[in-house]
Amino acid sequence: MERMAFAQPESTSSHKSVKSRERHKRGILKDLRRDRYLYLLGLPGALFFLIFKFAPMWGVVISFQNFSPFAGITGSEWVGFEHFQRFFTNPDFMLLFRNTMAINLLNLVLFFPLPIILSLLLNELRSVVYQRVIQSIVYMPHFLSWVIISGLTFLMFAKGEGLVNKMLEGLGLARIDFLTNPDTFWGMLTLQSIWKECGWGTILFLAAMASIDPGVYEAAKIDGASRLRQMWHITLPAIRNVIITLLILRLGHMLDVGFEQVFLMYNGAVSHVAEVFDTYVYRVGIQQGEFSYSTAAGLFKSIVGLVLVVVANWISKKMGEEGVY
Structure with a gap:
């Protein structure tokens, strides 16, 4: 009985948390529907940054490789900080x-x-x-x-x-x-x-x-x-x-x-x-x-x-x- 008594508040708290998340989700969807034209207006700018700014960031891994265009990023040899050391010690x-x-x-x-x-x-x-x-x-x-x-x-x-x-x-x-x-x-x-x-x-x-x-x-x-x-x-x-x-x-x-x-x-x-x-x-x-x-x-x-x-x-x-x- 004691275990059940202690379990009851925890279940209630969890139920309230689920309801709170659902209300928050409905609020986000409501905002998206209300401001859909504003988001649509900002879509080209967001796509620009995603395609030309964020997506190419994957390419920085070649600074830790002896990159070969024929082997590609996944097939090139990893050399760690060798290129950075060479760059900093360069006259x-x-x-x-x-x-x-x-x-x-x-x-x-x-x-x-x-x-x-x-x-x-x-x-x-x-x-x-x-x-x-x-x-x-x-x-x-x-x-x-x-x-x-x-x-x-x-x-x-x-x-x-x-x-x-x-x-x-x-x-x-x-x-x-x-x-x-x-x-x-x-x-x-x-x-x-x-x-x-x-x-x-x-x-x-x-x-x-x-x-x-x-x-x-x-x-x-x-x-x-x-x-x-x-x-x-x-x-x-x-x-x-x-x-x-x-x-x-x-x-x-x-x-x-x-x-x-x-x-x-x-x-x-x-x-x-x-x-x-x-x-x-x-x-x-x-x-x-x-x-x-x-x-x-x-x-x-x-x-x-x-x-x-x-x-x-x-x-x-x-x-x-x-x-x-």
């Missing part, structure tokens, strides 16, 4: 790391704040029509390919026929070799990124600014706050979460310069400052056929990016911000 590793970090630090310091500043300036324009026109103009370079951007760079900065050097010559100054000078290569890449992406980077900041209650600005005006004070004490705090989120995501790409931009500007005269992880993976993996070794280099990049995102997100939460997740 080129520190060169690649230096170039990649230098270019990304320049982008982080010089490029990252500019969309914020441009957004603040656009937000201060009183004429909505004029603001839309300026926005459209600064957005345009984003839709140009890096091939066109590189072509324009050569037309502007080439030593022989470049427009900038012709202007310098017209002013009686000496021509400057911008494109084959190692001292100016990193700066040229940074200027390209600023010109191409600065306008596009304002989209999220302007959207965040649009959600600020106009009454807050009116109250600040009554209290005698200048436009600069309103910008500093109202606008910037309102978009702080967006800034921190984008900064965290940017840190995840600290070893990812962008293959196409560097490859198109690459030449023999600047090879020791232009060789980055992306071009190295292409040169060794595709041109020389060392698939396992180049995959190990690519996996190293991804792991470092993941660690930077996790650490930056942890620090932001410790500082009282929302973070990415």
Whole structure:
């Protein structure tokens, strides 16, 4: 009898748990039916990430193999961390790391704040029509390919026929070799990124600014706050979460310069400052056929990016911000 008495509450608890799971399941199905068109709208994006981002991740196992295209992934010999050891002890590793970090630090310091500043300036324009026109103009370079951007760079900065050097010559100054000078290569890449992406980077900041209650600005005006004070004490705090989120995501790409931009500007005269992880993976993996070794280099990049995102997100939460997740 005692056993039966003790068994009764356990059976009741189990029955309640089953009912709770059933209610939860019905709630999920109800939500799916209610928001079916929204899920359908997001399906192409989900399929893109599943097919082109998550499915290829299976291929990283070849970084632990002596991969042979004829034997395939399942038939290739496993070598453990041999390729990683070879990569870290390679004399080129520190060169690649230096170039990649230098270019990304320049982008982080010089490029990252500019969309914020441009957004603040656009937000201060009183004429909505004029603001839309300026926005459209600064957005345009984003839709140009890096091939066109590189072509324009050569037309502007080439030593022989470049427009900038012709202007310098017209002013009686000496021509400057911008494109084959190692001292100016990193700066040229940074200027390209600023010109191409600065306008596009304002989209999220302007959207965040649009959600600020106009009454807050009116109250600040009554209290005698200048436009600069309103910008500093109202606008910037309102978009702080967006800034921190984008900064965290940017840190995840600290070893990812962008293959196409560097490859198109690459030449023999600047090879020791232009060789980055992306071009190295292409040169060794595709041109020389060392698939396992180049995959190990690519996996190293991804792991470092993941660690930077996790650490930056942890620090932001410790500082009282929302973070990415």
